[in-house]
Amino acid sequence: MNTTLRTLTVALTTALTSTWAMADNAIDFHGYLRSGIGVSSDGGMQEWQKNKLGRLGNETDTYGELELGSQVYKKNDVSFYLDSMVSMVSDGSNDNETTIGNDAQFGLRQLNLQIKGLVPGDKDAVIWGGKRYYQRHDLHIIDTKYWNISGAGAGIENYSLGPGAVSFAWIRGDANDVDYRVNNDNNVNINYLDLRYAGLKPWQGSWVEVGIDYAMPNPTNTQKSYGGLYDADNGVMLTGEISQDMFGGYNKLVVQYANKGLAQNMVSQGGGWYDMWNDTSRATGYRIINTGLIPITERFSLNHVLTWGSANNITATTDKTRLISLVGRAQYQFTNYVRGIGEAGAFYQKDTYNDGSNYKQSGEKYTIALALADGPEFMSRPELRIFASYLTDGEKRDTFRDNTASDTWNYGVQVEAWW
Template sequence: MKHKQTPNFLLKPGYVLAAMLVSAPALAVDFHGYMRSGVGATAGGGDQACFQAAGAPAKYRLGNECETYAEIGLGQEVWKEGDKSFYVDSMIAYNSRQANDYEATRTDTNGGANHPFDEGGDVAIRQFNVVGHNLIESLPGADIWAGKRYYKRHDVHINDYYYWDVSGPGAGIEDIDLGFAKASIAWIRNTDGDYVYQGSGTGTNIANDTLDIRLAEIDVNPNGKLEIGYDYGKANLTDEQERDPGYTDQKGHLITLEHTQGDWFGGYNKLALQYGTDGI
């Protein structure tokens, strides 16, 4: 006589949720991102050497990137009713040192910029935000967003140099149709460790707030558009930091005018003018 056993399973709530997700119909997820990988050697032997002039804020890119860097973005529209919707976007970045085929991740709150080129890699959350589209009936087409994101960055790509970039965690409303332009306003906060107490000499983090206001897509000539921006940045110091005798008022302004000319000999041309004060 054969005895048939029925296996018993004990599922914790988290595993039950995972099982439900696996059994649910697959949802289309938007995939986007960026990846580069370079490997080389020097004439005198050893690893590839990437050159950057002392004090320069950027380096040239092609043939001068000595790491594997990837940004993997996943997004999903999670709710939609008529013209209204919510969209969740995310991006995880990885940077390796090209040391070997197996490089473990490491934890670094500064993003790995100051690490020597040793074994290991860095993982960072570059974007994680929610965007609400058409939620305000009086502002059709406008988006409300909150979270961490790349915010309307402007760069010289071959230099990998961002001359207008206030990306980070924050909130805002963008692409408000004014008829002659699209208006956007955002509040962004970033934290650094540049502040040093005069009394003790120990460093501490500073919360930096930036108010960003822009008018974009202003038609000024055939195939030419103008973007105007104003940024006000201020250190949001704690009471203890403000009582420090070495404290100086840390705030600044940045004004940007950028003209983009399309259909320019088969491509486009950008001309940007900026004026800024200390502190931003």
């Protein structure tokens, strides 16, 4: 594994630096990191229901992404751009975290070519191919991408059509470990067709985007012979959203519908992964999201995410699932570099089964933090935070302290940055 990673790193570096030398262009360097130290009554920090209660003071890992890209060719309106990204995640518990024993996991997240200037009639449209994050739509304070069809693929992006632009992509995102009976043939090939239209502005300060994602399971002949879960149907996810400038910030409303293996995304806070682990032949789901960032005063601002999700028949034994989650983060800027942050979150989820029984989940989280950042804007990063978080299981289950208590405290320091 280490040899493979070293070989990949050397190959990427050699390709980018040699191409950079020939094209006499700079290398773009981007990335993301989060890391820190924390403690709780359970020993190390406890991370619980982050995507429903909020991430502030509720993240335990060390995670990083390093991205290198370069425009390797440019002549008149035609350009070729190469992009690459690797990632690393670990629990941050040791000095030397390697791939041995899975202390750290490394991944190839992006490796693609983007060509601009060759689409007839639109010099700004992009032809692309390779592996990439594809137009991900993010809810930062709950660390959720609610519209995320990423992977290896190809497409045409941002082709002008009327008042907006259309994008079309074919992307692969396989499902893993579906059936233990099929040795060495567990992965199921899933292909997505993604069509989007963005840029429509029905009135001043508004922005509309709509799209359809069509997922097509493509099992091998061996997998088909086993039937069962491998007989999964094609699924569809429809997304529509409208954003509005508001008081110097914005508010966004998102409405989604999904069926078959995509339906569970409406209650799992997913962005488009296909469920091959359950019988989803009758599954349907809906989701409504309201989110926004509103500057209340010059120093005080508020970010919120409200999610309501509903899904039916997402497993062979589940009749319906309902989810509601609300997270708000308030920030007060004491100086250009010092800020106070408070985040509160709550959720409730109920699964009702075909036999009439049900399973309820709920919880709350409250976090206060003092932070240092490189500017007064709400999303300015890098940021270093000292925090304290209180988490409680709303169903009074013994979720924490080695399954002896229904609540716990987290204390720690975390840094977060993107560049």
